[in-house]
Amino acid sequence: MRRRLGLGFWLAASWIGLVLLAALLADLLPFPRYDETLAGPPQSGPSAAHPLGTDGLGRDVLSRVVYGARVSLGVGIGAVLLGLGIGAPLGILAGYRRKAADAVIMAVNDVAQAFPALVFALAVVAFAGASLRNVLIVLGVLGVPSWVRLIRGATLTFAEREFVLAARVLGTRDRRILWREIVPNVAVPAASYAFIGMAVVVVAEGSLAFLGLSVQAPQPTWGGLINEGRTLMETAPHVVLAPSVVMFLTVLSFNLVGDRLRAMTDVRESGLEPVRPAAAPALPAAPHPVHDVLLQVEELRTHFTTPRGLVKAVDGVSFTLERGKTLAIVGESGSGKSMLIRSILGLLPGTSVRGGHVYLSGDDLTAYGPAEMRSVLGLRLGTVFQDPMTALNPVRTIGAQVTEPLRVHLRMGRREARAEAVRLLASVGIPDPARMLRRYPHQLSGGMRQRVTIAMALSCRPDVLFADEPTTALDVTIQDQVLRLLHRLREERDMAVVLVSHDLSVVARWADEVIVMYAGKVVERGPAREVFARPRMPYTEALLQAAPRLTDPVHHRLRVIPGRPPDLVDLPPGCPFRARCPYARDRCATEPPPLFEDGPQHHQYACWFPRDPAPAEPGSTNDTAHTRADTGSTSDTTPTRPRPESTSGGAGPETVTGDAASGVESRGR
Amino acid sequence: MIVVHRLARLLVVLVVVTFLSFVLLNLLPGDPVTQILGLSATEEARAQLRRELGLDQPLLVRYLDWLGGLATGDFGTSYITRMPVGAELAERLPVTLELLIAAQLIALGLAVPVGVAAARRAGRALDQALTALSFALLSTPVFVLGVVLILLFAVTWQVVPATGWTPITLDLGWNLTSVILPAVTLGCGQFAVYARLLRTDLIATLQEDYITLARARGLSPRRILWRHALRPSAITLITAIGLNLGALIGGTVIIETLFGLPGIGRLIVDSIFSRDYLTVQGGVVLISVGYVVVNFAVDLVYAAVDPRIRRA
Numbered sequence: 001m002r003r004r005l006g007l008g009f010w011l012a013a014s015w016i017g018l019v020l021l022a023a024l025l026a027d028l029l030p031f032p033r034y035d036e037t038l039a040g041p042p043q044s045g046p047s048a049a050h051p052l053g054t055d056g057l058g059r060d061v062l063s064r065v066v067y068g069a070r071v072s073l074g075v076g077i078g079a080v081l082l083g084l085g086i087g088a089p090l091g092i093l094a095g096y097r098r099k100a101a102d103a104v105i106m107a108v109n110d111v112a113q114a115f116p117a118l119v120f121a122l123a124v125v126a127f128a129g130a131s132l133r134n135v136l137i138v139l140g141v142l143g144v145p146s147w148v149r150l151i152r153g154a155t156l157t158f159a160e161r162e163f164v165l166a167a168r169v170l171g172t173r174d175r176r177i178l179w180r181e182i183v184p185n186v187a188v189p190a191a192s193y194a195f196i197g198m199a200v201v202v203v204a205e206g207s208l209a210f211l212g213l214s215v216q217a218p219q220p221t222w223g224g225l226i227n228e229g230r231t232l233m234e235t236a237p238h239v240v241l242a243p244s245v246v247m248f249l250t251v252l253s254f255n256l257v258g259d260r261l262r263a264m265t266d267v268r269e270s271g272l273e274p275v276r277p278a279a280a281p282a283l284p285a286a287p288h289p290v291h292d293v294l295l296q297v298e299e300l301r302t303h304f305t306t307p308r309g310l311v312k313a314v315d316g317v318s319f320t321l322e323r324g325k326t327l328a329i330v331g332e333s334g335s336g337k338s339m340l341i342r343s344i345l346g347l348l349p350g351t352s353v354r355g356g357h358v359y360l361s362g363d364d365l366t367a368y369g370p371a372e373m374r375s376v377l378g379l380r381l382g383t384v385f386q387d388p389m390t391a392l393n394p395v396r397t398i399g400a401q402v403t404e405p406l407r408v409h410l411r412m413g414r415r416e417a418r419a420e421a422v423r424l425l426a427s428v429g430i431p432d433p434a435r436m437l438r439r440y441p442h443q444l445s446g447g448m449r450q451r452v453t454i455a456m457a458l459s460c461r462p463d464v465l466f467a468d469e470p471t472t473a474l475d476v477t478i479q480d481q482v483l484r485l486l487h488r489l490r491e492e493r494d495m496a497v498v499l500v501s502h503d504l505s506v507v508a509r510w511a512d513e514v515i516v517m518y519a520g521k522v523v524e525r526g527p528a529r530e531v532f533a534r535p536r537m538p539y540t541e542a543l544l545q546a547a548p549r550l551t552d553p554v555h556h557r558l559r560v561i562p563g564r565p566p567d568l569v570d571l572p573p574g575c576p577f578r579a580r581c582p583y584a585r586d587r588c589a590t591e592p593p594p595l596f597e598d599g600p601q602h603h604q605y606a607c608w609f610p611r612d613p614a615p616a617e618p619g620s621t622n623d624t625a626h627t628r629a630d631t632g633s634t635s636d637t638t639p640t641r642p643r644p645e646s647t648s649g650g651a652g653p654e655t656v657t658g659d660a661a662s663g664v665e666s667r668g669r
Numbered sequence: 670m671i672v673v674h675r676l677a678r679l680l681v682v683l684v685v686v687t688f689l690s691f692v693l694l695n696l697l698p699g700d701p702v703t704q705i706l707g708l709s710a711t712e713e714a715r716a717q718l719r720r721e722l723g724l725d726q727p728l729l730v731r732y733l734d735w736l737g738g739l740a741t742g743d744f745g746t747s748y749i750t751r752m753p754v755g756a757e758l759a760e761r762l763p764v765t766l767e768l769l770i771a772a773q774l775i776a777l778g779l780a781v782p783v784g785v786a787a788a789r790r791a792g793r794a795l796d797q798a799l800t801a802l803s804f805a806l807l808s809t810p811v812f813v814l815g816v817v818l819i820l821l822f823a824v825t826w827q828v829v830p831a832t833g834w835t836p837i838t839l840d841l842g843w844n845l846t847s848v849i850l851p852a853v854t855l856g857c858g859q860f861a862v863y864a865r866l867l868r869t870d871l872i873a874t875l876q877e878d879y880i881t882l883a884r885a886r887g888l889s890p891r892r893i894l895w896r897h898a899l900r901p902s903a904i905t906l907i908t909a910i911g912l913n914l915g916a917l918i919g920g921t922v923i924i925e926t927l928f929g930l931p932g933i934g935r936l937i938v939d940s941i942f943s944r945d946y947l948t949v950q951g952g953v954v955l956i957s958v959g960y961v962v963v964n965f966a967v968d969l970v971y972a973a974v975d976p977r978i979r980r981a
Contacts, residue, residue, distance in 0.1 A: 123693055123949075125897040126941050164684075203810045207923050210812045211938060223812065230816055230927075234824050244813040252808035259804075283833075347884050390878040395900045395975050405886050454885070466885075496925030 009260040012253035019250055023069035032060045034067040035218040043236040052242040055233055061242050064220040070245065071221040072250070073215065075136050075205045076198040082140030084194060087147025092182060094148065095155025096174075105148060119140050121204075132215050132369050135208060150193055154186045188261075195258030199251045206247060222247045288318075290359055294496050295321040295464050302336075302343040302354035309569040313339040315520040316356070319513075321464065326490065326497040328511030328528065328545065329568050330504060334565045336520040341466050344498075346380060360463070379409045382457035382495075386469035392441035398452055399437030405459045424455040428485060447478035451485070458489060464488070468500045483510055499570035500591045504547040508532050516540045519566050519576035522595065526603035530652045536610035538602065539577045543666075575608070583609050679890070679961040683954065684736070690953045691732045694946050701748035704944045708947050735950065744954070745947040754951040762955065764834060764933035767844075768924065769917055771852035775908065776859035780906075783860075784867030785894050791872050794901065799868065803861035815854040816929045822850060832929035851928040855921065859913055866909055870902035877901075903974055911967035915960040924943075 031050075033037035038058035039050070046053045052061035056272075066358060094105040124138050158164060159182065202222075208214040209223025210290040214624065217224065222243045229240030288298050300316040313337045321327050321476060329337045342348055344358050346365065360363040360380060365373065377383075385391045393401060402424060403417035412420065418437065425433035428451040448468065457465060467486060471479035487510055490497050501507050507528065514531045516539065524537040527631050535541040542561045563580035575593050578584040585608070593606045702715050717727045723734070739744055744754035788794040806814075823831035827851050835843035853953065874880065875898055883893045921935030933952055940948035971978050 120693070122938060122941050123690075199808065206810050209811065211926060223810075226812060226816060230819070233816070233820055237824070239819055240816050244816055248809055248813055251810065252805065255804065255808045278979035342723055342881075345885055347881055374887040374889060377885055379887060381885075383882060385878050385882055387878060391882055392882075393879045393897055393901065396897070404888070408888060408892070443979045454881070456882075585883060 005260050005264065012256040012260075015249055015253045016257065019069050019246070019587075020073055022066045023073055024065075024097045026066045026070065029063075029066065030478075031063045031066075034059065036060070036063075036221050039063075043232060043239070045236070047236055048662045053236065053238045055228070055239045056236070061225075061239060064225055065222070065243050065246050068220040068222045068225055069246075069250075071132060071209075071219065072172070072202050072205055072247070074132060075214075076137060076202040076254075078136040079140035079143060079205075080194050082136065083147045083197065083565040084190065086141075087144045088151045088190065091143075091151025092155050092178065092186065093422055096178060096182060097161050102152075121208065121214060122211075125208060129485065130208075130213055130216050135205060135214050135283060139204050142204075143197060143201065144607030146197075147193075151186060151190060154189045155182055158182055158185045163589060170480075183385070192261035193257045193349055195254050195261065197258075199254035199258070200249055202247070202254065213599075283418050287356075290362055291320055292362065293320045294323050294361060295346060295480075295498075296357075296359040298357040298359070300340065300343055300358065301354065302339055302348060303353045304349075304351055305353075306351070306569065311568045312520050312571065313352075313568065314343050316412075317515075317517070317520075317522050318356075319500065319515055321496045321513075321527070323463070323496055324490065324494050324511045326487075326499055326510055328507040328514045329498065329500045330502060331517035332502060332543075332561075332565050334568075335517040337502075337517055338468050339520075341383075341498065341500060345383065346467065347375060366436045375409075378405045378462070379460045380463045382462035382465045384450070384453050384457045384458070384465065384467045384470045387473045388446050388453055389473065391453045392449055394441055396440075397437065398439050398441065398444075400438070402452065402456050403461060405456065409460050420459070421455075424459055425452070426457045428452075428458075429481075446474055447481065450474060450478075450482055454482070454485065454489075458493070461493060462495065464496045464498065466498045466500075469502070470499070471506065472501070472503070479506075486510070501614075503542060504532070509584045517544070519568060521572060521576065522604075522607065523607070524605045525595070526605075527601050530599070530601045530603050534603070534611075536598075536605035537577075537607045538581050538583050538611060540605075541611055575606070585609060675961070675965050681957065682961055683957050686957045687736070687739075687950060687953055688732060691735070691946075691950060692728065692939060695728055701944045701946065704749060711970070721887075724748075739954065744951040747940075747945050747948050749943050749945045754948050757780065757948060758933070758951050758955060761931055761933050763920055764930055765925070765934065767837065767848055768851055768855065768930065768932060769914065770922055771848050772855035772859065772917075773914070774862055775852055775856035777910070779856075779860045780863035780867060781899075784864040784871060785899065787864070787868045788871035788875065788898075789890065789894060791868075796868070799864055803865050806857050806861035809858070811854060812923050812927055814857055815851070815924065818850055818854055819927075832927075834928075834930045838962060847928075847930075850931060851924045854927075855917075855924050862909055862913075863906055866905050867902060870905050871898055874898045874902045900974055904971065906949045907967055907970050907974065911963050915963045 022095055036059060038499065039060045040047070040054040040058055042054060042056055044050065044054050044058075044060040048386070050060050050062065052065065055061055055064070069453045076112070090105050094102040105140050121138050121142060125134055128134050144244070158508065164177060164181050167181060205214055205221070206223035206226070210227045211222040212227065214221050214223060225243035226240055226247070229236075229243065232239050290296065298318050300314055300317045301312070305313040317336075317340055319327060329340060333339050339348075342392040343352075343354055344365075346354075346368075348354060356366065365376065368376070384633070392398075399421060400419065401414075402421040406412045406417040406420055409413070410417075414610075421437060422433045425436055428434055430448060432452055436444075436452075441452075444452065450473075454470070469485065471482050474482060483506060486497065486499075499507065501512060511528040514524075514526065515530045516531070516537065518539050522534065522538045524531060531540065532544065535544055538562075546560055561580060566576050566579065572589075573586070573592065574590050575581070575588040581588065587608050591608070593608045595606050596610070597604045701722065702710075702718050706714060716725075723731060726734070735745055742755070744758065746752065747754055747757070750757075771820060777796060784798060787799045790796060819831050829846050831849055831850075832837050835847050837844040871894075878897060880893060885896050888897075922938050924930070924940070925932040925935040933955060936954040937949055939945075940952070
């Protein structure tokens with residue numbers, strides 16, 4: 001508790017306590033009364049007898065400031081309690097009852113807020129008399145509309161929560177729900193706003209006092225002291241500075257306490273503390289030959305330092321890619337596919353450390369500075385993301401967005417860029433491209449938007465196109481159109497394509513080569529045809545079996561991969577998949593498998609006990625095909641009997657499936 | 670259509686607010702007659718003055734009479750000074766407006782670059798400094814800040830006059846020196862609010878896919894921040910500016926008092942003290958009209974900033 005609130009909170013709380021205590025005990029403190037004139041020489045500076053000096057009439061400034069605190073804090077606490085006392089019941093009523101009560105209360109509230117508060121306060125205080133009680137009532141009543149709004153908002157969020165709805169369904173009486181469920185939850189935000197409200201009231205009272213409209217002389221108030229003091233500003237500035245500083249510190253303290261209380265209850269703010277990048281050395285890479293290919297990725301690693309520990313999001317990935325080829329990267333969500341793309345492009349958040357090398361036509365991109373990198377991004381490397389709804393800037397026209405790379409990278413003029421943009425949009429199959437340039441993203445369908453983002457990625461004729469799940473967010477019919485488009489453009493422009501997907505049917509159809517990723521590592525790699533026909537790694541096999549097929553019988557139950565992808569923080573030694581692997585044995589728990597290679601097609605896999613290279617029948621529902629794995633196995637992590645749950649289809653294992661598997665399932669229907 | 674709707678809303682707000690303030694002012698003890706004649710006047714003299722001023726009429730009649738005049742642009746004649754209220758308001762309004770505009774220019778001129786810079790390197794030194802500074806500025810009552818600024822710039826260094834006002838029609842240079850300190854005082858607190866709002870919204874915008882894609886297209890950080898991220902992050906800021914302007918049309922009284930500026934806020938306060946009802950009413954009208962006009966302007970700016978809002 002103490003640690004989370006921070007030192008500032010305790011300092012602020014101590015200051016408030018100190019001021020409060022001094023105000024309460026003012027009569028007992030060893031200084032002259034606030035109205036005792038000539039307690040010292042007039043306008044004298046701070047001294048031992050008068051720590052804050054004296055004012056124009058020789059009155060002790062410290063004494064006057066302390067007595068002034070009685071008014072400020074009295075009004076501050078009193079007005080907040082009054083506003084809360086009236087506003088909280090109304091706010092809870094409006095938030096919980098909704099409908100009629102809500103409408104009436106909020107309408108009155110709106111008028112109250114439109115009414116000039118200043119005129120109201122001034123008029124009442126000017127005519128009814130400037131007593132402590134009147135000021136307190138006026139400021140308290142003025143605070144009511146804000147309190148109603150705040151409490152109503154807090155109540156609304158809780159009135160819709162499960163535990164309240166459940167209580168309502170169970171027939172619990174409203175009054176009981178209010179007291180048991182709503183009030184305790186609303187109390188926490190209310191407490192934090194009460195402190196902020198006190199800061200507001202102290203300032204408001206000070207403003208009134210400054211105008212001579214608060215408690216009248218001789219009773220000192222902070223605003224009044226500042227108003228008096230400014231006439232002596234040239235000869236005795238301490239008279240005005242002392243109450244100013246005390247007032248500033250007090251308001252600051254109220255704000256700070258309120259803010260820390262709010263931050264403590266606000267999950268988003270306390271949970272997402274910015275993480276400082278650890279001063280980790282650049283990750284070393286083993287020596288390797290640089291090939292004469294378009295794109296070569298060598299031992300690429302991306303590690304994040306998080307409050308929980310080191311996360312190896314990408315851990316030693318290597319591949320090469322030639323012109324005119326498509327490389328597919330597959331894996332479940334969280335396997336590091338997207339992070340691999342961002343790592344290649346150097347688009348990582350500040351909390352990450354990257355290691356390894358990325359060669360584009362032999363040039364090492366990891367050695368590039370930000371400016372050099374910008375001369376490659378967009379120009380030679382194009383990028384398309386998953387969700388076309390978020391990939392376009394909502395406030396800029398399509399034309400501004402499509403022409404921008406042309407103008408920045410290719411230095412085209414306005415007219416030339418527009419003409420090229422029209423050609424580009426036409427080439428991705430957008431009807432009436434000239435009119436399209438004037439439109440905004442929200443006026444387009446998802447498929448059209450994805451075509452626009454593809455057109456933007458291709459605008460500078462890149463050598464490599466990175467497509468991160470380019471069709472996942474689209475309708476099935478649109479998916480096919482977009483993939484055909486990508487394929488056609490690859491052929492036309494002789495590009496290389498890196499296609500990230502968890503949809504194996506997409507990969508099987510369009511990719512030349514496949515990389516299967518699991519927990520940041522490559523677990524299988526090879527020509528697409530070969531990998532899908534003869535998966536060697538059990539994870540790949542499971543992915544294939546989890547994919548729906550049109551040839552499946554109508555009521556065929558999809559297999560799912562049991563368990564979840566592992567937590568990347570403090571990954572245990574050994575094979576990362578072993579906890580979910582039906583064939584795991586002792587060795588899998590101790591030694592991480594390296595990438596083995598066999599066959600003439602450079603089929604690689606990271607598994608100690610690979611599946612039979614003989615042609616398998618993916619998608620087969622026949623379990624006996626897999627039972628060979630338990631020959632004498634004594635695994636201590638998982639039952640050796642291979643996946644009885646995946647065919648039995650019981651509810652238990654299905655509820656704990658990894659999200660890619662369940663995602664595939666839902667998409668297949 | 671929208672304009673008609675707006676006008677109707679303006680009229681409703683105007684009638685409700687002016688009626689409430691009319692009633693409020695008349696319910697409170699003390700009246701202009703006592704203010705003019707003093708406590709020792711005879712009852713006949715008081716009655717006669719009441720008749721002359723029309724104060725013997727029922728409240729509702731007086732209100733409707735005043736409202737009818739307002740419809741023809743007549744704000745009425747002050748009971749106290751016997752001068753037309755409209756002329757007085759017209760003389761005071763430019764002072765408050767100039768103060769407001771200057772304060773907003775200062776606040777925004779600082780808040781936008783500082784907010785952008787803080788968001789660009791969130792969590793770093795500049796960002797943390799901004800957080801601390803804005804917290805401190807938000808906790809400084811405007812009269813405290815004003816006193817400190819006067820102490821520094823007018824008393825100690827004597828670069829600007831402490832108080833007083835030179836109209837812009839008289840001398841531009843002196844006008845600027847008389848507006849700069851009050852405008853800075855007023856603008857500081859708003860700078861803190863604006864910079865915080867912009868920073869928070871910008872940081873959220875910078876997480877968006879379209880920003881990552883803009884980086885993937887090799888655009889410079891400067892271009893991404895100013896051309897891509899700023900506009901989608903500005904909605905909350907515009908709302909805050911609108912609320913501020915609306916609230917400040919009558920709310921600059923502290924600044925006007927502190928710096929001796931003859932603005933609307935000061936006029937309203939003085940008129941309340943002298944029971945000059947009709948002048949107060951005139952001020953209330955200005956505040957209400959300003960409130961609605963600013964809201965309308967804010968909606969127009971929304972539509973200009975975010976095309977998704979244009980449809981309605």
